[in-house]
Amino acid sequence: MIIQDHIKIQNLYYVFLYAWEKFNEGRSLKLEIDESPDLPNLMANMLLKSVKRIIKKGLHKDYKPKLINEQFIKGKIDFKKSIQNNFQISNKLYCRFSELSVDSILNKIIKRSFLNLLKNQKLKKHLKEEINSILKFFNDVNTQDNLSSYFSKFQLSQNNNYYRLPIEICKMLDNLKMPNQKQGNYIFKDILDDEVRMSDIFERFVGNFYKYEQSEFKVKTSEQLDWQFKSLGGDLKLVPKQKTDITLSNKDEVIIIDTKYYKKTLVDSFYGQDKFKSEHLRQITSYMMNMQDELVVNKKIHGILLYANPIGEESLNEDFIWRDCKVSIKSINLDQNWQSIHNDLMQIIN
Numbered sequence: 121m122i123i124q125d126h127i128k129i130q131n132l133y134y135v136f137l138y139a140w141e142k143f144n145e146g147r148s149l150k151l152e153i154d155e156s157p158d159l160p161n162l163m164a165n166m167l168l169k170s171v172k173r174i175i176k177k178g179l180h181k182d183y184k185p186k187l188i189n190e191q192f193i194k195g196k197i198d199f200k201k202s203i204q205n206n207f208q209i210s211n212k213l214y215c216r217f218s219e220l221s222v223d224s225i226l227n228k229i230i231k232r233s234f235l236n237l238l239k240n241q242k243l244k245k246h247l248k249e250e251i252n253s254i255l256k257f258f259n260d261v262n263t264q265d266n267l268s269s270y271f272s273k274f275q276l277s278q279n280n281n282y283y284r285l286p287i288e289i290c291k292m293l294d295n296l297k298m299p300n301q302k303q304g305n306y307i308f309k310d311i312l313d314d315e316v317r318m319s320d321i322f323e324r325f326v327g328n329f330y331k332y333e334q335s336e337f338k339v340k341t342s343e344q345l346d347w348q349f350k351s352l353g354g355d356l357k358l359v360p361k362q363k364t365d366i367t368l369s370n371k372d373e374v375i376i377i378d379t380k381y382y383k384k385t386l387v388d389s390f391y392g393q394d395k396f397k398s399e400h401l402r403q404i405t406s407y408m409m410n411m412q413d414e415l416v417v418n419k420k421i422h423g424i425l426l427y428a429n430p431i432g433e434e435s436l437n438e439d440f441i442w443r444d445c446k447v448s449i450k451s452i453n454l455d456q457n458w459q460s461i462h463n464d465l466m467q468i469i470n
Contacts, residue, residue, distance in 0.1 A: 129162055131454055131461065136166075139324040140288040143332055146170075159311065160240050163293050164247045167237070168254065170286040171230055175257055180280045182224035189214050223261050225274040226283045231258040232267050233290040236297060267294045319381040322428050326379050327366045329465055337368035337375065337469065345410040364407050368469060373420045374411060375469055378404045385427045385436060385451060396449060400425055408445055420445070424468065427451040 133156075137146035149169040156162035174180075187198070189205070195217025202214045234251045237243055271291065276284055296311055312318060327341040345362040366377040378400070386394035404423040411421055422445065429435050429451035436451040450468050452461060 128455055128457075129156060129158065131458055132159070133162060133166070134458055134461075135321065135325045135454070136288075136292070138328045138332070139321045140285065141328050142285045142288070143328070145285055149173075158242065159296065160237070160242055160293075161244055161247060163289055163296075164237050164243055164251070167230075167233065167286055167289045167293070168247065168250050170289065171254055174230075174282060174286065175254070177282060179222045179257065180224050180226050180283060181220040181222055183218040184221040184223060185216060186219050187214060187216050221260065222258070225270050226280060226287065227258060227261045228263050228265075229267060229270045229274060229290050230286055231255065231261045232263045232270065233293050234258075235263065236267075236293065313383075315381055315383065318428070319379070322381040323365050323379040326377065326426060326465070330366065330368060330469065333462070334466065334469065337370050337373075340367045340369075341365065343367045345407060345414060348410060348413045362407060362410060364411075367411075369419070371419075373422060374415070375422045375424060376404065376407045376411060377424045377426050378407065380425060380427045382427065383430050385430060385433060396425075401447075404447065405442060408442075408447075412445075422446045422448065424448045424450060426468065429453045429455075431455065 133146075133151065134143070137143040140146075146166070149166065151162075151165050151169060156165045187201075189210075189212050191212050193213060193215055195215045198214040198216050202212075205212075205214065207213050234255055238248055238251055267290070271294070274287070276287070292311075295317065311321075324341075327339065330337070331339045343364045345364065347359050347362065349356060349359050364376050365379050368375040368377070380400060385397075387397055388394060404425050408421050408423045415421075423442075425448070427436060427450070433451075435453055436449050438449045440447045440449075448468070452464055452468075454461060456464075
């Protein structure tokens with residue numbers, strides 16, 4: 121299954137950048153999209169550009185413990201080890217101290233990701249050459265462990281936040297990596313076939329798009345709503361919270377957007393006619409009812425079910441009235457040019 125038959129590769133690039141909240145940073149990378157015909161080449165291109173910027177800024181360093189056996193004292197003397205090794209004869213002491221080193225978890229993640237990319241047979245020759253050139257800056261970085269081990273240990277802070285974009289790319293590369301039949305090589309899964317992962321990316325993309333691209337509404341993601349239950353002896357702690365995907369609000373209106381990423385947006389009914397999925401309608405209308413109960417001042421409420429339009433299906437553009445509120449079922453075609461995607465998303469909330 122070829123990825124560009126579903127979503128244009130440059131659109132996937134934009135979707136990732138919005139989802140990772142790095143659109144402005146990523147926009148300045150100046151990628152050669154035409155030289156990135158598929159996902160591994162696109163991700164390698166993105167990783168290379170972002171790591172080059174890190175190298176210019178300076179590789180992040182961590183303090184690493186070091187043990188030396190010398191005649192001079194540096195740091196703290198390890199008396200036990202010195203005695204065991206007869207320091208009276210050698211006139212040398214074992215000392216322990218910490219030293220700044222580029223052998224940090226963040227650099228391990230990047231180096232290991234580059235090494236994995238080199239095992240991908242579909243990677244373009246010029247990208248492999250660039251990777252080998254960049255790896256020279258990581259000669260002192262040890263990568264004996266696997267990526268999952270490093271991902272469980274890394275932390276971003278204000279001092280190293282400039283690593284966020286390449287780390288997100290490395291995570292994506294690791295999620296898509298699959299062993300090839302040839303030992304030591306890798307192939308990449310088509311992320312568009314992964315409804316769970318793409319659902320999360322699509323939701324984050326839409327939410328961050330509205331945060332960046334419009335100023336009429338305040339945007340919240342994962343806003344909690346209460347079911348408005350009152351106890352008659354039951355334990356209210358057992359009642360779960362509702363969480364909207366995206367909520368846009370101003371002084372007059374609240375728009376609740378529930379994003380969906382499925383290979384098929386409609387379902388076949390008993391009579392052979394396509395219908396909306398009833399559980400999706402129940403979900404959005406439940407959000408709307410509970411939002412009405414929570415609002416302190418009266419506002420218009422608009423619920424939107426927003427689908428990523430599957431290839432080969434007509435776009436959805438349906439509007440209804442439900443209990444004096446507007447309910448819309450829309451879909452976005454991610455295979456059109458980027459400006460059209462931008463315009464369609466803006467039109468949905470206008």
